[in-house]
Amino acid sequence: MNPLSLSPLQRWDQSLLIGSLVALALLAWGYLFYLNNNMMGMNAGLRPWLAVDFLMMFLMWAIMMVGMMVPTAMRAVLIYARIAAKGQDEKPLIAPGYLFSLGYIAIWSLFSVGATVMQWGLERAALLSPMMVSSSAGLGAALLVAAGIYQLTPLKDACLKHCQSPIMYLAANYKRGLPQAFLLGLKHGSYCLGCCWVLMGLLFLGGVMNLLWILAISLFVFAEKLLPPALRSTRLSGGLMILAGLIYFVPYILQVQP
Secondary structure: OOOOOOOHHHHHHHHHHHHHHHHHHHHHHHHHHHHHHHOOOOOHHHOOOOHHHHHHHHHHHHHHHHHHHHHHHHHHHHHHHHHHHHOOOOOOOOHHHHHHHHHHHHHHHHHHHHHHHHHHHHHHOOOEOOOOOEOOHHHHHHHHHHHHHHHOOHHHHHHHHHHHOOHHHHHHHOOOOHHHHHHHHHHHHHHHHHHHHHHHOOHHHHOOOOHHHHHHHHHHHHHHHHOOHHHOOHHHHHHHHHHHHHHHHHHHHHHHOO
């Protein structure tokens, strides 16, 4: 028998767990559409940030990360929930899956703090427009080249390999108990963060509230996680990003020439 096979009752738990995460991601995207249509909180760059501006920007980033990253983690959540269901007898069997997901979301919430501070710093340096789009060709080029170089690093390879095939890691590190489920979600989220954090900087290139750009990055991350590890697609994507960054930098060079 497959060690990850589910009983009919567990299949209902599986549907409930995945359905909940899908609903959470859809709510996050709905909030982003609402912000985009109403342009709320977009005028912080026109004046010094207040405490409420930091809070609202953090919430925007945190909810955006839920919408972007939770769909890419559903396979790992389902794998963990199946492992947990085999390793415990008490009910509810679904609870560890939720705690694992919460740990994953917590990691991206911590990232959102850093992203908010970075956005504040870029606005202070007059490198972002009030619409949260790079106003500097130099910044845009730097973001692309940095993302491309990171695609070629051993750290990117290690983190992506984990995200593409998390089953062995989750099975080897599984421990009973809800706190352990949360901690393992944190660990898995850390690998995911290590895989994607530089890519998230590209949001400043196309626009933090550009929904098509957000969707494009989300689909890129999702595709990376689905590809087989042996394909090593990061070499191609990294090279293309570096090339795009160099091309993007040409207008900046021409602009600064006397």
